[in-house]
Amino acid sequence: MFNIIPQPVSLLVNQEKEGFTLKNGTVITHFDFTKDFALFVKNVFNKNVLIGKKTDKENSVILTIDNSVQQDEGYTLCCSDGSVFINAKSETGLFWGLQTLKQLLLQCDGKIPYVEITDYPRFEYRGYLLDTGRYFYKKEDVKRIVDLMALHKLNILHWHLTEDQGWRIEIKKYPLLTQKGSSRSHTNFGVKSHSGYYTQEDIREIVAYCHERKIKVIPEFDVPGHCVAAIACFPYLSCFDRKLNVATHWGVKHDILCAGKESTYKFVFDVLDEVMELFPDKIIHIGGDEAVKTRWKLCPHCQKEMEKHSLKTEDELQMLFMSRVSDYLKENGYSSVMWNCNSVNETKYLSPDIAWTVYGVSDGNDILRTELNRGRKLINANSYPFYLDFPYGWNSLERVCEAEAALTDNDNETWGIEGCMWTEYVPNMKRLEFLTFPRLGAIAEKAWAEKGYATFATFSYKLNDYYRLLDTYNVNYARPQKACPSFVYKTASSLWFKRRVLHWQGLHNLIENKKVELMAKN
Ligand code: ACM
Ligand code: ZN
DSSP states (O other): OOOOSSOOSEEEEETTSOOEEOOTTOEEEOOTTHHHHHHHHHHHHOOOOEEEOOSSSTTEEEEEEOTTOOSTTOEEEEEETTEEEEEESSHHHHHHHHHHHHHHHHHTTTEEOEEEEEEOOSOSEEEEEEETTTSOOOHHHHHHHHHHHHHTTOOEEEEEOEETTEEOBOOTTOTHHHHTTTEESOBTTBSOOEEOOBOHHHHHHHHHHHHHTTOEEEEEEEESSSOHHHHHHOGGGBGGGOOOOOOSSOSOOSOOBOSSOHHHHHHHHHHHHHHHHHOTTSEEEEEOOSOOOHHHHHOHHHHHHHHHTTOOSHHHHHHHHHHHHHHHHHHTTOEEEEEOOSOGGGGGGSOTTSEEEEOOOSSOTHHHHHHHHTTOOEEEOOHHHHBTTSOTTTSOHHHHHTSOOSSSSSGGGOOEEEEEEOOTTOOSHHHHHHHHTTHHHHHHHHHHSOTTOOOHHHHHHHHHHHHHHHHTTTOOOOOHHHHSOOHHHHHHHHHHHHHHHHHHHHHHHHHHHHHHHHHHHO
């Protein structure tokens, strides 16, 4: 009778026995995070919950740290005899229990029958990527996203902070990065300029906000590709000291960090020193995606570096580059993550300590098996279905619901899953929410509910209750006819989107190849 998202492992209801009724003055045990629940009750039910020590068992929500609960993030929840009892091994488990309680209250208008829940997540890593490089999202927007993540029991904010189109994180040692690198002259949505960045104080505030909601933050400093904004500030970072502007449009750029100059490594390590100071969760994403090697092939510095290490290909040079960056982090007690490589040949020089966000493999799954055997951790962020910027015509709610969550047959071989919000074509919160919801609900089910549970049928059955939950946060979600479009709309949308991408990419490559020919001549 209850439609909780994500689905708890077990849920028992007994209508005959006394449960719990929310009243003005219900007392909830004091923890730092209980104010989030109290606020929900006040906003949705127009009732005041008191936060404090319980005096008697009646009319209370009693949160207890309980080592007999097995799983680190697991909890048990029982509504009985006029109170709610949530037990967990950690505060995190208690917090997830309160998220479930919100949904129970909502679905019975504050009067819950006797309920017994045992619950824990399927995967340890349950992420959402927010790309603030293409479009800047202000601090309040990021906090709203974090609130909505917590509601879904997602526990990792993968925060993409540096891009060709904008550098968004204040680095005290290199102020130009934000003075100049955080603005582009115009965007794909018109002639207006776009700018914005987070001060170190903003970042500390957002990280603290996430921690209050039991969410870890993995910042992404994407290297060696996706660095045009940094190169625009410091041309020496590129091969041939290219003088560029902050990129205006998206596309895979040919100017990347030079892997042959020591000055590049100094810059990267300097930036990482400040990034580590700001992000205490001990994991940093170092990108590694879409690093085109046209410049490296011609650059005397890069070629000399290859010779020095007897490398045969520029891909090998990139892997050496990633490993050096990862080793630096490791020396400082941090682990690293990067976007996956596509072939086994590339990974010979890549440290197995670097976890992979798997966004697609073109070689079949052999490479994943090889890397698992080497001890690499893998996160499933396969672009189909986990890229949430793809229009519904391309990646429908149904497709997300029916997706495989684990990368192999054995769940233990997948660290977790991540929904990705790239923002090349997502300039504001309204659009972001429309694309994120309800698909994020389906991803949360994949990440948390037991293997085999989440299907399009189970999710569709719960959809109305889910929309009601999202309404309490005034979310601009997509209705079913938009989230699961008709065949005609689907085809039209796919063609339009593909044409848009291919057209731009084709033109871009043509221009870049011309440039390289000219450079080679000179
Ligand atoms: C990616 O989609 N470039 C990670
Ligand atoms: Zn170079």
